[in-house]
Amino acid sequence: MNKVKSVCIIDDDKIFIYTLxxxxxxxDFCEDFILYHNGLEAVKGLTARMENxxxxxxxxxxxxxxxxxxxxxxxxxxxxxxxxxxxxxxIVTSSIDPEDxxxxxxxxxxxxYITKPLNSKKLKEVFNHL
Amino acid sequence: xxxNHFNFIRLIMGSPFTKxxxxxxxxxxxxxxxxxVKKNTSVFEFLYNSDSDGYCFFNIQNSSNKFINTALSNxxxxxxTTRDHQAFNVFTEKDDQRMISSALEKKCSDSSNFKGDVTxxxxxxxxxxxxxxxxxxxxxxxxYLLCCFKKQSYxxxxxxxxxxxxxxxxENTNLAAWRCDNTTRKFEYNETWVKLLxxxxxxxxxxxxxxxxxxxxxxxxTRARENFxxxxxxxxxxxxxxxxMKHKNGHWIWMRSKAVIVSYTxxxxxxxxxxxxxxxxxxxxxxxxxxxxxxEIPSATAxxxxxxxxxxxxxxxxxxxxxxxxNFIGKSHLDFFPNLQQxxxxxxxxxxxxxxxxxxxxxxxxxxxxxxxxxxxxxxxxNSENKIGGILIYxxxxxxDKTKAKEKEINALLRVTKEQNQRLKNFAQIVSHNLRSHxxxxxxxxxxxxxxxxxxxxxxxxDYIRKTTERLNSAIYHLNDVILINSTPSCDxxxxxxxxxxxxxxxxxxMNAAKHKVSITNSINETTHILGIKTYLxxxxxxxxxxxxxFSSPERTSFLKITYTKEDLxxxxxxxxNGLGIxxxxxxxKLFGMYKxxxxxxxxxxxxxxxxxxxxxxxxxxIEIESTVNVGTIFKVFLQHE
Numbered sequence: 128m129n130k131v132k133s134v135c136i137i138d139d140d141k142i143f144i145y146t147l148x149x150x151x152x153x154x155d156f157c158e159d160f161i162l163y164h165n166g167l168e169a170v171k172g173l174t175a176r177m178e179n180x181x182x183x184x185x186x187x188x189x190x191x192x193x194x195x196x197x198x199x200x201x202x203x204x205x206x207x208x209x210x211x212x213x214x215x216x217x218i219v220t221s222s223i224d225p226e227d228x229x230x231x232x233x234x235x236x237x238x239x240y241i242t243k244p245l246n247s248k249k250l251k252e253v254f255n256h257l
Numbered sequence: 258x259x260x261n262h263f264n265f266i267r268l269i270m271g272s273p274f275t276k277x278x279x280x281x282x283x284x285x286x287x288x289x290x291x292x293x294v295k296k297n298t299s300v301f302e303f304l305y306n307s308d309s310d311g312y313c314f315f316n317i318q319n320s321s322n323k324f325i326n327t328a329l330s331n332x333x334x335x336x337x338t339t340r341d342h343q344a345f346n347v348f349t350e351k352d353d354q355r356m357i358s359s360a361l362e363k364k365c366s367d368s369s370n371f372k373g374d375v376t377x378x379x380x381x382x383x384x385x386x387x388x389x390x391x392x393x394x395x396x397x398x399x400x401y402l403l404c405c406f407k408k409q410s411y412x413x414x415x416x417x418x419x420x421x422x423x424x425x426x427x428e429n430t431n432l433a434a435w436r437c438d439n440t441t442r443k444f445e446y447n448e449t450w451v452k453l454l455x456x457x458x459x460x461x462x463x464x465x466x467x468x469x470x471x472x473x474x475x476x477x478x479t480r481a482r483e484n485f486x487x488x489x490x491x492x493x494x495x496x497x498x499x500x501x502m503k504h505k506n507g508h509w510i511w512m513r514s515k516a517v518i519v520s521y522t523x524x525x526x527x528x529x530x531x532x533x534x535x536x537x538x539x540x541x542x543x544x545x546x547x548x549x550x551x552x553e554i555p556s557a558t559a560x561x562x563x564x565x566x567x568x569x570x571x572x573x574x575x576x577x578x579x580x581x582x583x584n585f586i587g588k589s590h591l592d593f594f595p596n597l598q599q600x601x602x603x604x605x606x607x608x609x610x611x612x613x614x615x616x617x618x619x620x621x622x623x624x625x626x627x628x629x630x631x632x633x634x635x636x637x638x639x640n641s642e643n644k645i646g647g648i649l650i651y652x653x654x655x656x657x658d659k660t661k662a663k664e665k666e667i668n669a670l671l672r673v674t675k676e677q678n679q680r681l682k683n684f685a686q687i688v689s690h691n692l693r694s695h696x697x698x699x700x701x702x703x704x705x706x707x708x709x710x711x712x713x714x715x716x717x718x719x720d721y722i723r724k725t726t727e728r729l730n731s732a733i734y735h736l737n738d739v740i741l742i743n744s745t746p747s748c749d750x751x752x753x754x755x756x757x758x759x760x761x762x763x764x765x766x767x768m769n770a771a772k773h774k775v776s777i778t779n780s781i782n783e784t785t786h787i788l789g790i791k792t793y794l795x796x797x798x799x800x801x802x803x804x805x806x807x808f809s810s811p812e813r814t815s816f817l818k819i820t821y822t823k824e825d826l827x828x829x830x831x832x833x834x835n836g837l838g839i840x841x842x843x844x845x846x847k848l849f850g851m852y853k854x855x856x857x858x859x860x861x862x863x864x865x866x867x868x869x870x871x872x873x874x875x876x877x878x879x880i881e882i883e884s885t886v887n888v889g890t891i892f893k894v895f896l897q898h899e
Contacts, residue, residue: 140694146701153708192690221693223737224685243697246704 131257135161135184137169137201138219139193147188147245154247156254157185166196170204170211177210186238186257187216191227202234212236217253219243309405310387313348317357317393317400329406334380347377360393360402374417377406386414416520423519423531432533435516439489439527442466453512453536455505474501474509480587481514489518489527499537511541540640544568547638557654560638562647563609565590577654608635608648618655630659685740692733699726738796738868750788750876752899755821755830756781758791762798766806775806775815775834785821787828788897789876797872797880798830800865801892805834810887827878828898835889841882869894 134157138144144162151157161176161184163169169187176183191198198218205211216236220227221243231237238256241249311329325347333347352375359371371391376384386409394401409417427434433450437443442465451461454472463469470478477500488496496516501509516532544560548569551560557574561567567585575582580593591597604614615634623629633652640646703723706713713719759779770777787794802817809815818833866880873880877897884890 140698142698142702143694146698146705149705150701192694220690221697222686222689223693223734224689225741227689243694244700244704245697246701 130156130158131185131254133157133159133161133182133184135163135169135173135187135214137163137166137187137193137198138190139164140190143190143243150245150247150250154250165193166198166201166204168195169201170196173211173214174208183210184214186253187214188219189216191218191220191222199230202237205236206234215257217241219245308407309390310408311406313404313406315402317360317402332406332408333377333385336380347379349376349378352376356389356391356402356404360391360400374409375406386417388413420520420529423529427531430533433535434531434533436519436529436531437466438529439518440522444469450534453510453534454502460505472503474503477501485516488516496532499541502534510536511538513537540646543641544646557652559590559650560647561590561605561650563645565605565647568647574652577652604635605648608637609645611637611645613637618659628656629654630656681740685737688733688740689737693730696726696729696733700730735868739871750790750897752786753789753791753794755785755787755794756783758794759798759819762795762802765799766802769803769806770817773806773809773815775809775817777802777805777817777819779819781819781821781830785828786899787830788899789878790872793872793876794896797869797894800869801832801894804865804892805832805836805890808890809834809836823898827895830894830896832892832894833889834891838886838888838890839882839884840886841884 134151136144136147138147148160151160159182161172163172173183175181189198189201196204198220202216205214205216212235214236215238216234217239218227218231218237219241223242228240231240239253241253309328310332312326313329314324314326329347355373356375359373373389373391374386375389376386379385387406388409389404389406391402391404394403423436427436427445427447430447431449433447433453435444435446435450437445444464444466446461448458451458454461463471473481477498481498481500484493484498485496487493497513499511499513502512504510512534514532514534516530518527518529519531520529522528547560551558551569551571554571555573556571557577558571559567559574560569566587566589570580570585572582574580575585578593585593594601608614613634613636616632619631619633621629621631631652632655633650635648635650637645638647638649703726707719756779759781763777763779766777802819805817809817813835816835818831820831820833822829822831870880873894873896878895880895881893882890883893
């Protein structure tokens with residue numbers, strides 16, 4: 128398992144973030160989290176980080192169903208940004224709809240599709256993949 | 258006896274002439290006749306050729322001075338005794354006059370023949386018709402008339418009587434009468450007849466059938482001639498034709514002409530034909546106006562006369578019923594609809610009596626089997642005399658409107674279905690996103706809680722919370738499956754290797770089967786393929802294998818036999834077990850329903866069969882079940898084979 132510097136979580140579900148942070152912290156494979164509660168917040172935040180030459184996250188864990196800007200719109204925004212496009216993105220969603228799964232194949236930066244609930248086993252697979 | 262003329266006359270006359278007052282004809286007269294015959298052979302020939310029933314001989318100047326021979330008095334039934342008193346009375350005065358005047362009309366000299374009809378009274382004073390042939394004989398002092406009589410045959414009498422009646426009618430009627438002699442082609446008409454055309458008798462000259470044709474309209478002439486010939490040939494019971502005739506002023510007038518054959522020649526050929534014309538111009542022109550009006554009516558309309566013959570029809574009618582527009586007027590409705598139902602004939606009859614009949618929307622099937630929706634109406638039409646002239650049939654094809662209405666209905670349904678489908682999809686999203694996210698959080702929180710408080714692990718409460726969460730997950734999972742089947746449109750089926758799917762399913766079920774001690778046998782050929790959707794097939798097989806294991810009987814050695822047979826329409830995949838079985842009588846209706854379970858079994862979720870059924874149907878097949886409680890169950894999955 129590779130330890131990474133920074134993981135970006137884009138999800139509006141506070142309970143999920145709480146549990147995910149707990150899991151990540153327990154497993155100790157990242158130094159830092161960046162949190163955004165919807166796609167728009169993430170686009171703005173990440174773009175600002177790049178402009179300020181701040182630390183850009185190594186991976187993004189992206190929820191699909193969010194208010195204001197959902198996961199799909201976020202992916203679309205990112206696709207026109209050559210830098211952000213490089214960040215490896217994992218969809219983390221409670222959706223078990225095969226249509227959603229199929230749709231992720233259109234996005235080259237999406238590395239995997241993980242269904243909630245998460246557990247240490249699923250997370251390990253993610254980081255092994257890196 | 259020397260056969261001189263005298264003797265000859267005696268011979269052919271049978272006996273000497275007898276004067277009515279029983280005086281024999283004088284030798285002198287006989288001599289005179291003899292000398293006449295000698296002078297003029299034509300008189301001899303006349304007597305010789307006359308095949309007569311008797312002779313009469315009288316003085317033209319004094320018609321009472323009459324002589325009849327014995328043959329004639331015998332013909333009339335007089336005996337020698339009655340003859341003396343009554344023989345003279347055989348002639349009526351009128352007949353006398355007629356014979357004499359026709360003799361006098363012959364201005365030429367002796368021996369000009371003439372003929373005519375007379376009635377002679379027999380001994381019972383009954384008038385008997387005769388034809389006579391006369392010859393005038395002149396001597397120095399007197400002019401004599403010699404007539405030979407021939408009794409008319411019954412046919413002849415009948416014919417003549419008939420002709421006489423018609424002759425009278427012809428002369429005295431107010432009808433526009435005409436007659437023609439078909440043998441001579443002579444054509445005659447009375448004054449009323451010529452007046453119809455605006456002429457007086459003096460002005461109008463045609464005297465033959467051929468000449469009369471010059472005033473007949475060429476458009477109707479052919480049909481009129483055809484009708485006439487048909488009648489003459491006995492192929493039609495009467496002659497009636499409607500034809501335009503040229504008025505003196507040059508315009509055409511519609512006439513109806515009717516005629517009968519009154520007499521026949523001896524050869525049986527039609528001879529005298531009498532007829533009359535009536536002016537139907539007004540009536541006809543009214544119809545003509547109606548006709549051109551009806552032709553343009555946009556709906557299918559037909560105008561028939563009282564005999565159901567066509568007077569007019571709209572173009573639409575002619576196209577709808579495939580009727581030749583050039584040749585339908587005057588033809589019978591029944592000619593075009595030979596299989597017309599009695600129902601329609603009854604309706605026509607009622608309408609001809611003044612009723613109006615109409616329908617609601619009615620479905621007909623045309624000869625090509627096409628369904629046609631019609632509204633129809635049938636009503637009488639009245640002529641200028643306010644009499645029913647026939648019927649009008651009107652029908653409106655509303656098939657298109659009907660179809661449109663149906664289409665509308667279907668579209669409305671389609672819209673509703675689409676909306677519902679959309680709602681179903683939304684619902685599916687809510688299930689897979691929202692519901693599942695709550696479950697996911699619970700699951701993760703439970704895990705955290707367990708880690709932080711290991712002592713909780715063995716408490717009943719914690720264990721139940723765990724199980725509840727798991728069941729919530731599986732319920733959501735299946736609900737999602739159900740929605741996906743119903744909202745996924747049927748796509749093209751692909752060839753699926755049945756054995757490959759089955760083997761994977763069996764490997765997955767291996768542990769479970771071993772736990773429940775179920776031996777599974779798969780006797781499907783290596784190269785068996787079906788047409789369908791792979792994931793659906795996987796799901797069906799998984800569910801049915803799972804089912805058989807789950808509901809195996811702990812009381813016996815359990816088995817599950819999987820076979821495949823190929824039939825005409827379907828390939829049948831069979832799962833036979835000897836498990837608990839299902840009471841089909843009780844559960845028939847809810848067998849494949851959602852969330853129905855038949856066993857108080859810990860893992861019975863009830864969604865499995867529901868999903869199997871719908872997946873099989875989505876692949877164009879279905880599922881059948883046979884089961885006996887405590888004996889076993891057979892599931893047959895009908896699939897489309899390769």
